[in-house]
Amino acid sequence: MTSKDPGAPGLARLAGLIADESRAACLLALLDGRAWTAGELARHAGVAASTLSEHLGKLVAGGLLAEERQGRHRYVRLADERVAQLVEDLAAQVAPQARRPRTLRASSAGSAMAAGRTCYDHLAGRLGIAVTDALTVRGLLRQDTGFALTDAGLTWFDATGIPLRRTGRRPLARACLDWTERRPHLAGVAGAALCRHALDEGWCVRIGSERAVKVTPAGEDALTGLLGIDPAALR
Amino acid sequence: MTSKDPGAPGLARLAGLIADESRAACLLALLDGRAWTAGELARHAGVAASTLSEHLGKLVAGGLLAEERQGRHRYVRLADERVAQLVEDLAAQVAPQARRPRTLRASSAGSAMAAGRTCYDHLAGRLGIAVTDALTVRGLLRQDTGFALTDAGLTWFDATGIPLRRTGRRPLARACLDWTERRPHLAGVAGAALCRHALDEGWCVRIGSERAVKVTPAGEDALTGLLGIDPAALR
DNA sequence: CGGACGGTTCGGCGAGCACCGAAGCGTCCG
DNA sequence: CGGACGCTTCGGTGCTCGCCGAACCGTCCG
Numbered sequence: 468m469t470s471k472d473p474g475a476p477g478l479a480r481l482a483g484l485i486a487d488e489s490r491a492a493c494l495l496a497l498l499d500g501r502a503w504t505a506g507e508l509a510r511h512a513g514v515a516a517s518t519l520s521e522h523l524g525k526l527v528a529g530g531l532l533a534e535e536r537q538g539r540h541r542y543v544r545l546a547d548e549r550v551a552q553l554v555e556d557l558a559a560q561v562a563p564q565a566r567r568p569r570t571l572r573a574s575s576a577g578s579a580m581a582a583g584r585t586c587y588d589h590l591a592g593r594l595g596i597a598v599t600d601a602l603t604v605r606g607l608l609r610q611d612t613g614f615a616l617t618d619a620g621l622t623w624f625d626a627t628g629i630p631l632r633r634t635g636r637r638p639l640a641r642a643c644l645d646w647t648e649r650r651p652h653l654a655g656v657a658g659a660a661l662c663r664h665a666l667d668e669g670w671c672v673r674i675g676s677e678r679a680v681k682v683t684p685a686g687e688d689a690l691t692g693l694l695g696i697d698p699a700a701l702r
Numbered sequence: 703m704t705s706k707d708p709g710a711p712g713l714a715r716l717a718g719l720i721a722d723e724s725r726a727a728c729l730l731a732l733l734d735g736r737a738w739t740a741g742e743l744a745r746h747a748g749v750a751a752s753t754l755s756e757h758l759g760k761l762v763a764g765g766l767l768a769e770e771r772q773g774r775h776r777y778v779r780l781a782d783e784r785v786a787q788l789v790e791d792l793a794a795q796v797a798p799q800a801r802r803p804r805t806l807r808a809s810s811a812g813s814a815m816a817a818g819r820t821c822y823d824h825l826a827g828r829l830g831i832a833v834t835d836a837l838t839v840r841g842l843l844r845q846d847t848g849f850a851l852t853d854a855g856l857t858w859f860d861a862t863g864i865p866l867r868r869t870g871r872r873p874l875a876r877a878c879l880d881w882t883e884r885r886p887h888l889a890g891v892a893g894a895a896l897c898r899h900a901l902d903e904g905w906c907v908r909i910g911s912e913r914a915v916k917v918t919p920a921g922e923d924a925l926t927g928l929l930g931i932d933p934a935a936l937r
Numbered sequence: 938c939g940g941a942c943g944g945t946t947c948g949g950c951g952a953g954c955a956c957c958g959a960a961g962c963g964t965c966c967g
Numbered sequence: 968c969g970g971a972c973g974c975t976t977c978g979g980t981g982c983t984c985g986c987c988g989a990a991c992c993g994t995c996c997g
Contacts, residue, residue, distance in 0.1 A: 474726075474730055474793055474796060474797070474881075475723050475724075475726040475727035475730055475747075476723055476726075477793075477796035477797075478720065478726040478729070478730065478789075478792055478793055478796055479720065479721055479722055479723040479725070479726040480721075480796075481792055481795060481796050482717045482718070482719075482720035482721035482726065482792060483717070483721035484717075485713065485714065485717035485721075486714055486715075486717035486718035486720075486721040487714055487984090487985070488710050488711055488714040488985095489710075489985080489986095490714070491709075491710040491711075491713040491714040491717065492710035494713070495709055495710055495713065504943080504944095505943075505944060505945095506942095506943060506944080509944095512710075514985085514986075514987090515986070515987055515988080516943075516944065516945085517944085517945070517946080517947090517986085517987070517988080517989095518985070518986055518987070519944095520944060520945055520946085521945090521946095521985085521986095522985090524945090538943090538993095538994060538995075539942070539943045539944070539993065539994040539995070540943070540944085540994090541943080541944065541945095549795065550795075552791075553791055553792065553795055554713075556787075556788055556791055557713055557716060557717060557788065558709055558712075558713055560716060560784065560785075560788055561709060561712035561713055561715075561716050562709070609848075609850050610873075611874065612850045612851040612852070612855070612856065612874045612875060613844075613848065613849050613850025613851055613873055613874055613875030613876065613890065614848050614849060614850055614873065614876075615844050615847045615848025615849055615850035616847040616848055617847070620847070621847065638845075638848055638849065638877070639846065639847050639848055640847060640848030641848065641849075642873065646709075655848070722954090722955075723955095724955080724956095739973080739974095740973075740974065740975095741972095741973060741974080744974095749955085749956070749957090750956070750957055750958080751973075751974065751975085752956085752957070752958075752959095752974085752975070752976080752977090753955070753956055753957070754974095755974060755975055755976085756955085756956095756975090756976095757955090759975090773963090773964055773965070773973090774963065774964040774965065774972070774973045774974070775964090775973065775974085776973080776974065776975095
């Protein structure tokens with residue numbers, strides 16, 4: 468067989484989109500699931516606006532980002548959940564090595580991220596792991612034979628008032644490898660619904676404009692009452 | 703926030719390893735789960751041996767490949783199941799577009815691949831999908847709430863004589879998006895065990911030295927008897 | 938209406954890198 | 968022992984691509 472796999476050029480092109488430090492920084496920043504403006508991303512990546520404009524053009528053309536123009540702003544976000552998952556998976560593959568914060572500020576920001584954060588549209592960090600573990604030990608989520616909600620789990624979401632809307636082919640429950648904890652946490656439709664519910668109900672709030680989130684006193688009560696989570700483990 | 707995410711350089715470097723057409727061709731070829739020699743890969747990718755030697759050096763240094771020297775041969779394979787999954791996921795993201803075979807030979811090779819093939823260490827193509835679907839309708843695999851074997855599924859594997867050895871943190875069941883069918887098929891420990899059993903028992907055999915596999919008459923009997931699969935659907 | 942601002946386009950520069958062929962090294966085999 | 972073979976190392980070459988600043992366009996606001 469001397470014939471190259473026909474998928475090779477496409478694979479290389481896709482990887483090439485991510486294989487630039489500035490573009491990689493954009494994708495990681497956009498993992499918070501929100502839309503950023505071109506200027507914000509340029510400052511974040513530390514390059515000129517003109518440079519970043521070209522990067523955005525490539526990422527959008529490559530289908531990784533979706534854009535939305537509003538007035539003189541160009542808002543951009545990850546195209547869909549599949550792209551988010553891809554970036555997560557790649558980042559998780561990198562994680563094994565280096566994770567050493569340089570400055571004190573970065574260190575404290577890092578510890579906030581480690582305590583709790585959003586990962587695209589679901590919860591991650593110690594918070595995400597705590598929720599996932601609590602669901603598992605209560606028999607609502609099954610991880611020993613794969614990764615799926617149980618019938619009791621479906622009932623729990625329903626009873627708790629968290630609607631699970633099956634949309635397209637997105638799985639109801641999916642494992643997402645947590646960067647900081649090195650263990651899987653709940654993603655998919657259920658993970659997104661739970662995260663949205665937690666933010667809507669004020670169980671947790673975003674810290675600043677970053678991905679890190681903090682559990683509120685009301686949230687501690689709710690998580691303890693509903694899932695038996697020890698609040699001390701979340702700090 | 704003017705500080706770049708510390709993971710950006712690593713992410714870019716990892717993607718950069720895949721962002722070359724020759725290296726991408728190697729990774730796709732290695733998805734068959736076997737070890738290839740440097741020379742085989744050079745011919746496959748269509749570049750000089752010297753060029754490919756450098757590529758292998760980078761892929762090994764980057765942790766994507768594991769090498770094994772034997773005499774004057776340099777055998778190389780994907781480092782682990784995580785890398786295989788990563789390449790699969792990236793390839794699946796590309797797939798939506800182009801899938802048009804050029805030559806007749808490529809077309810027939812393509813149809814054989816579409817009928818049945820291995821995907822790293824599990825079954826894929828119509829064969830993989832047929833098995834996955836059969837497991838699902840028989841209540842042995844649950845896909846509606848995630849992706850996990852049921853208790854009945856565990857019993858079935860045991861009764862059928864396919865041992866499931868839990869190794870490290872690899873999930874027992876995992877969904878792997880099928881390139882050709884655009885639907886998930888069974889991967890993980892169970893998928894690998896099933897594939898190995900099928901090859902060991904002669905249910906299917908490799909076609910030539912490629913990833914494509916063909917179901918044998920004995921295999922048709924076994925799949926029909928054990929899972930109620932219609933042999934006609936596999937051709 | 939005019940200036941500030943966000944974003945884009947363009948030209949040019951410099952670095953990185955994939956590629957090859959030639960030469961060299963170790964292994965295998967007649 | 969000598970030649971074939973698989974692989975690696977090394978220069979050298981050409982192209983790609985990320986980057987910037989300057990100029991330009993449209994939007995927002997005083």
